[in-house]
Amino acid sequence: MIEELDMHLLDLVQNALSAGSSRIDVRVICDQAADRLTIRVADNGTGMDERTLETVQRGYYSSKSEQSVGLGIPLLRETALHCDGRFAIESKMGEGTTVTAEFRKSHIDLPPFGDLVATFLNIIVTADARYVTITYQCDGNELELDTAALSELLGELSFQHPEVIRFLKAYIAERVNKEVRRTG
Amino acid sequence: MKLEELRQIRERASKELSLRKGNARIKVVIGMGTSGIAAGARDVMAAFLDEISVRNLTDVVVTQTGERGLASSEPVVDVLITGEPKVSYGQMTADKARRVVVEHLVNGNAVTDFVIEVRG
Numbered sequence: 629m630i631e632e633l634d635m636h637l638l639d640l641v642q643n644a645l646s647a648g649s650s651r652i653d654v655r656v657i658c659d660q661a662a663d664r665l666t667i668r669v670a671d672n673g674t675g676m677d678e679r680t681l682e683t684v685q686r687g688y689y690s691s692k693s694e695q696s697v698g699l700g701i702p703l704l705r706e707t708a709l710h711c712d713g714r715f716a717i718e719s720k721m722g723e724g725t726t727v728t729a730e731f732r733k734s735h736i737d738l739p740p741f742g743d744l745v746a747t748f749l750n751i752i753v754t755a756d757a758r759y760v761t762i763t764y765q766c767d768g769n770e771l772e773l774d775t776a777a778l779s780e781l782l783g784e785l786s787f788q789h790p791e792v793i794r795f796l797k798a799y800i801a802e803r804v805n806k807e808v809r810r811t812g
Numbered sequence: 813m814k815l816e817e818l819r820q821i822r823e824r825a826s827k828e829l830s831l832r833k834g835n836a837r838i839k840v841v842i843g844m845g846t847s848g849i850a851a852g853a854r855d856v857m858a859a860f861l862d863e864i865s866v867r868n869l870t871d872v873v874v875t876q877t878g879e880r881g882l883a884s885s886e887p888v889v890d891v892l893i894t895g896e897p898k899v900s901y902g903q904m905t906a907d908k909a910r911r912v913v914v915e916h917l918v919n920g921n922a923v924t925d926f927v928i929e930v931r932g
Contacts, residue, residue, distance in 0.1 A: 699846035746858035793865035
């Protein structure tokens, strides 16, 4: 099953894509002082009605269900609550969905981040014409990416030009995998 | 590294016949639904992107799709080449993805060991 936090991010982003979103905002934020880790994916897709929202959160699925989106959500909810955290989905038909999962960062069962470089690269280079933003702030590392800004720099050149992939991978790695530095 | 360096890449690339948005001969579609991700689709995607950049392939685009209802075959990858039938691969791994890049995308021969469906 999904055992790493970045896989949950990919799952939430795929949900956003399936909802036809043109705008997706991805955030991974650590608050060291409060011992919290929050991941949040917000989109402007079709949104869900209350019944679907209920189904997705509780994970009631039958083989007859046409709803094959959101299968990872019950697990994310369970993991967040187990790690002394919180879980919320806000959704409005026609407006979009925001999923927020919060964890106690020092919890012994907090899943590992996984491969954040691969995950962020994947999210950015498959954004196509969508406006996707990524904000990552954890353990002294910081990354901000925005496909509108990238498009402005690249013009008509694809995000998947080999040189662009190489550059973005190195750029993300430099900002995500920095050594933890403490001042003083 | 500064994001501005992308401008130089753009200038260099503008002098060659290179990949522009919405214009690629080969399309790789990776199933990134929940079961695909759980089965390892992240690493498969990473391997495709890595091979494309290392081998300087300028006519390939990688995209993703949701659940395919093929849970037991995940991760599933479709390869669509202009003028050829669609080839679907199942139970992919990063290593298998690298083989598909070399043998199928570069040399034009589907890797029959991993093929689960050919259509069209």
